[in-house]
Amino acid sequence: MYALFRSLLFALPPEQAHRVAMIGLDYTTSLPLLRTACRQLFCLEAPGLRRKYMGLTFANPVGLAAGFDKNGCYLDALACLGFGFIEVGTVTPRPQAGNPPPRLFRLPVDQALINRMGFNNEGVEALARRLQRWNERLQGEPRPIVGINIGKNKDTPNERAHEDYLTCFRALALWADYFTINVSSPNTPGLRELQGKEPLLRLLDAIQEVNNRLNRPKPILLKIAPDLTHDQLDEIAAVAKQAQLNGLIATNTTLSRTGLRTPSSRLEAIGAGGLSGAPLRQRATEVIRYLRQRLDQKILLIGVGGIDSPQAAQEKFQAGADLIQIYTGLIYKGPGLIRKILQGVQDNAQ
Numbered sequence: 001m002y003a004l005f006r007s008l009l010f011a012l013p014p015e016q017a018h019r020v021a022m023i024g025l026d027y028t029t030s031l032p033l034l035r036t037a038c039r040q041l042f043c044l045e046a047p048g049l050r051r052k053y054m055g056l057t058f059a060n061p062v063g064l065a066a067g068f069d070k071n072g073c074y075l076d077a078l079a080c081l082g083f084g085f086i087e088v089g090t091v092t093p094r095p096q097a098g099n100p101p102p103r104l105f106r107l108p109v110d111q112a113l114i115n116r117m118g119f120n121n122e123g124v125e126a127l128a129r130r131l132q133r134w135n136e137r138l139q140g141e142p143r144p145i146v147g148i149n150i151g152k153n154k155d156t157p158n159e160r161a162h163e164d165y166l167t168c169f170r171a172l173a174l175w176a177d178y179f180t181i182n183v184s185s186p187n188t189p190g191l192r193e194l195q196g197k198e199p200l201l202r203l204l205d206a207i208q209e210v211n212n213r214l215n216r217p218k219p220i221l222l223k224i225a226p227d228l229t230h231d232q233l234d235e236i237a238a239v240a241k242q243a244q245l246n247g248l249i250a251t252n253t254t255l256s257r258t259g260l261r262t263p264s265s266r267l268e269a270i271g272a273g274g275l276s277g278a279p280l281r282q283r284a285t286e287v288i289r290y291l292r293q294r295l296d297q298k299i300l301l302i303g304v305g306g307i308d309s310p311q312a313a314q315e316k317f318q319a320g321a322d323l324i325q326i327y328t329g330l331i332y333k334g335p336g337l338i339r340k341i342l343q344g345v346q347d348n349a350q
């Protein structure tokens with residue numbers, strides 16, 4: 001069924017296909033009968049799938065990775081696909097257009113994507129208003145865990161980056177079940193330099209200082225790149241402990257192009273950007289395995305990168321991930337992937 005949808009969607013440019021798919025899903029799930037049908041088709045609920053971390057109860061361990069719903073426009077629709085949690089963003093204080101299109105490319109022979117979106121988003125105020133309306137409308141109804149992934153505007157220098165993260169944190173603290181500090185996108189010049197020990201500690205300390213003044217401090221996670229050396233990962237592990245992070249999300253997209261089957265002429269024509277999907281799978285798993293050996297079990301690890309099957313999901317869990325997230329797998333395999341992975345999780349638990 002999804003193969004048919006996919007061939008139609010893949011006939012469109014990737015960004016447009018994303019918009020059409022989301023508007024279609026949004027409309028479908030706004031009709032009560034179809035909403036119920038969608039839920040029956042895609043959701044899998046079982047006590048054995050539930051996970052408790054950071055004081056939150058996740059209905060299951062499979063989440064939607066950041067970047068898919070940057071502005072929190074499709075939470076109702078996405079909730080019908082069976083995710084245990086949804087991460088919105090990356091959001092920046094001020095709205096920004098991102099890089100000029102085209103900025104998202106499919107690599108079908110590699111089951112991969114390259115993107116240089118550049119944090120295109122409507123800004124923190126628009127997201128806060130949308131999340132407020134969504135929460136008011138749900139009024140105590142069950143709803144998925146919502147994480148908010150925060151970043152900085154492109155024109156904010158790194159020395160002032162903490163101000164941008166704090167603006168996002170303060171504006172969204174009421175609506176976030178957890179926050180992800182994104183310092184790992186390759187598409188905002190200089191952002192990844194914030195992964196260095198000193199700037200990172202300064203940034204996280206500033207956030208924790210404000211966070212600790214809340215009645216109920218929010219869980220704080222850090223999202224990291226797959227292109228870090230072992231020494232850099234050691235530093236991240238040390239910072240995670242020192243800054244009392246609740247968890248790490250590994251990984252964002254990679255700058256590497258090794259092992260791709262897509263012709264190099266096509267890669268050159270595409271140009272810069274972060275690679276996601278199947279070619280990232282092994283590296284992301286290695287990062288998780290490395291970190292799990294260095295972090296105590298208290299620190300949550302969310303595995304993301306190239307998960308497109310129950311086997312790929314299992315690999316992440318075996319490497320030490322507590323929860324997982326998907327993005328590119330959803331584009332190539334469709335929303336049925338979530339249920340398939342969950343069935344795999346159930347089978348492996350028996």
Ligand SMILES: Cc1cc2nc3c(=O)[nH]c(=O)nc-3n(C[C@H](O)[C@H](O)[C@H](O)COP(=O)(O)O)c2cc1C
Binds near residue numbers: 251276
């Ligand atoms: C088009 C696109 C946009 C993305 N935007 C963001 C983003 O805004 N913030 C972020 O933290 N990660 C972003 N990501 C990275 C994903 O969240 C994920 O970490 C990465 O794609 C690896 O997972 P995957 O192989 O399942 O896609 C984006 C990925 C893609 C493909």
